[in-house]
Amino acid sequence: MAPRPAAPAINPADLAGKVTSPAATVAKKPAAAAGAAADDSSPLFGRRVWLGVAWTAFSAASAAALAATGRFMYPNLINEPPSQFKIGLPDDYGLGVDERFKETMGVWIVRTADDVAQHASGFYALLVTCTHLGCTPNYLSAESKFKCPCHGSGFRTSGINFEGPAPRPLERARIVLADDGQILVDKSRKFQFELGQWEDPEAFLKA
Amino acid sequence: MAVETKTVQPQEPALTRFWNSLTETQVWKSVFRHNRPDNDRNRVLVMLSNVFLHMHPVRIRKSGVKLRYTWCMGGLSFFLFLVLTFTGLLLMFYYRPTLEYAYSDIVGLREHVPLGIMREMHRWGAHAMVITVWLHMFRVFMTGSYKPPREFNWSVGVVMLVLTLLLSFTGYLLPWDQLAIWAITVGSNMARATPFLGYEGPGAQLLALGDVKLVHAGSDVRFALLGGTFVGEGALLRFYVLHCVGLPLGIAVLMAVHFWRVRKDGGISGPM
Numbered sequence: 001m002a003p004r005p006a007a008p009a010i011n012p013a014d015l016a017g018k019v020t021s022p023a024a025t026v027a028k029k030p031a032a033a034a035g036a037a038a039d040d041s042s043p044l045f046g047r048r049v050w051l052g053v054a055w056t057a058f059s060a061a062s063a064a065a066l067a068a069t070g071r072f073m074y075p076n077l078i079n080e081p082p083s084q085f086k087i088g089l090p091d092d093y094g095l096g097v098d099e100r101f102k103e104t105m106g107v108w109i110v111r112t113a114d115d116v117a118q119h120a121s122g123f124y125a126l127l128v129t130c131t132h133l134g135c136t137p138n139y140l141s142a143e144s145k146f147k148c149p150c151h152g153s154g155f156r157t158s159g160i161n162f163e164g165p166a167p168r169p170l171e172r173a174r175i176v177l178a179d180d181g182q183i184l185v186d187k188s189r190k191f192q193f194e195l196g197q198w199e200d201p202e203a204f205l206k207a
Numbered sequence: 208m209a210v211e212t213k214t215v216q217p218q219e220p221a222l223t224r225f226w227n228s229l230t231e232t233q234v235w236k237s238v239f240r241h242n243r244p245d246n247d248r249n250r251v252l253v254m255l256s257n258v259f260l261h262m263h264p265v266r267i268r269k270s271g272v273k274l275r276y277t278w279c280m281g282g283l284s285f286f287l288f289l290v291l292t293f294t295g296l297l298l299m300f301y302y303r304p305t306l307e308y309a310y311s312d313i314v315g316l317r318e319h320v321p322l323g324i325m326r327e328m329h330r331w332g333a334h335a336m337v338i339t340v341w342l343h344m345f346r347v348f349m350t351g352s353y354k355p356p357r358e359f360n361w362s363v364g365v366v367m368l369v370l371t372l373l374l375s376f377t378g379y380l381l382p383w384d385q386l387a388i389w390a391i392t393v394g395s396n397m398a399r400a401t402p403f404l405g406y407e408g409p410g411a412q413l414l415a416l417g418d419v420k421l422v423h424a425g426s427d428v429r430f431a432l433l434g435g436t437f438v439g440e441g442a443l444l445r446f447y448v449l450h451c452v453g454l455p456l457g458i459a460v461l462m463a464v465h466f467w468r469v470r471k472d473g474g475i476s477g478p479m
Contacts, residue, residue: 073431080435133393150389 081105083188086178090123090207097139097157102128107173107185108139108146111207116158117198122206124198125173125185126159132166146170160193169193175205262463264470271475276350280343285462287336292455294329302381304447306440309383333375340371352476360468363461370458377450383443391446392438398429405429 085105098109108126115122126146128136135150145162146155153164160169172193174186183205191197198204219227229235230243241252254265270276301320302312316326344364347353353361380391399407403414406427414421424436434441469475 070431073434074426075434078425078435079440080437134396135389135392150393 084184084186086180086182086184088182090177090183090205093123097141099139101185102136102139105185105187106136107187109183109185110157112157115204116160117193118204118206120204120206122204123175123183124159124204125175125187127171127173127187127190129171130166131161131168131170132164172198172203174202176202177205262466262470264474267474268477270477276478277475278342278346280339280346284336284339284343287332287339288458288462290332291329291336294325294332295451295455297325298329299451304381304443306383306443309381309443313382313384333378337371337375340368344368350476350478357468357472357476360465360472363465363468367458367461367465370454370461374450374454374458377446377454380438380443380446381450388438391442395429395433395438395442398432399427401428 081104085101087101087109090111093109093111095111095113098111101107101109106128108128109123110126111121111123113121115124130137130148130150130153132148132151132153135148137146137148137153137155139145140147144157146157146159148154148164148166151165153161153166155161155166155170158169159172161167169192172191174189174191176184176186178184189202191200191203230239240256241249244250244253251265254260254263298316301316303309313326317323347361347364376391376394380387399405401408403410404422404427405411406420406422406424406429408422408427411422411427412420424430430436432442432445433439434445
């Protein structure tokens with residue numbers, strides 16, 4: 001077996017330029033490697049420049065495809081209930097917790113004679129999401145409390161937590177009177193008791 | 208008068224003759240390109256010329272087959288993965304991942320399908336695989352088998368542990384009963400707190416254009432997981448696809464790397 005010829009000294013710049021032909025690597029001087037290759041037959045670009053353009057375009061296209069794949073996971077339309085909805089006239093509700101929108105819209109409509117935050121009579125909309133880990137509590141009318149079946153958090157009808165692991169009261173949604181006299185609930189705006197937001201005029205509908 | 212003598216060759220048993228003629232056929236020779244594994248060279252060729260067997264090393268240390276050293280937990284994990292793949296494939300013939308059918312299909316798998324234990328085998332197999340994977344990791348740790356040159360394979364194993372847990376987590380939702388829905392609600396709420404990517408996570412508020420939040424309940428990483436802002440039909444379908452296709456594909460590729468690396472890193476580690 002013939003001894004292997006000594007490996008030619010390879011210029012790192014040539015490697016970076018993805019030149020694969022050993023003959024070209026040996027023949028070219030570093031000065032030629034920096035600019036467009038003089039011995040290249042291409043009329044517009046040298047091979048190295050062309051490869052740079054090609055790799056850049058390929059990388060950009062791959063990045064765009066990746067971004068498009070990510071965007072694909074976020075549909076433009078989702079089949080979920082609207083965040084704003086009308087729930088009828090104030091006269092439709094008696095005092096206490098009303099569960100008719102719990103399943104469909106995810107709120108309890110509560111009519112109270114004296115609210116803990118606003119010290120007036122009227123309505124508030126409590127979100128049915130437990131502030132511990134996000135389960136839906138049950139309303140126990142005999143005990144006048146919301147009780148979460150997952151880990152046992154308990155809330156007064158005001159929404160304030162008093163037992164179990166829940167760290168803060170239930171959240172209230174924006175509740176206002178619409179032009180046609182109906183109550184409008186807007187879940188996209190939430191009010192948190194511990195931030196003093198229950199004092200906000202739109203967190204409570206006086207009636 | 209000359210006595211006629213006749214040499215009688217001892218007749219080979221019928222089975223041997225059949226075997227010999229079978230192994231002489233072109234079909235046999237096209238499949239098995241080695242002679243009978245009755246010497247070292249042929250035994251090596253058996254391993255090298257079979258795509259399934261070549262994952263396994265030709266020779267292993269005596270200690271490598273010692274049950275009290277390996278506990279066979281890696282092998283058992285792989286076996287359970289095969290069981291789960293097979294039973295899971297069978298379940299897919301009956302299960303539809305929609306709000307309307309998911310729960311009743313699961314009940315039907317027990318009540319209306321012959322061998323109603325198929326779903327239980329999948330479920331218990333899944334529990335067992337989580338246990339064996341943890342025990343495998345424990346064994347590898349206690350025997351110091353994560354040390355060089357095996358650090359990379361340990362890292363591959365850690366990723367596979369996470370994939371095993373994610374397979375378990377995604378499969379948990381599919382029965383679509385109360386336990387499933389609320390367990391996934393609680394579990395996926397953790398994704399809200401992902402740094403930058405979850406809308407309640409640290410740094411999420413920084414990603415905003417003026418007053419417009421870029422990361423909100425409809426655009427964060429939890430949404431990508433659930434296909435909605437709560438555990439609903441989108442979550443069921445996405446978890447189904449991840450459970451049946453995405454995650455098994457990923458773990459299968461990593462398993463191939465893992466087994467191959469065991470061999471390349473010097474085989475199963477021996478007692479120190």
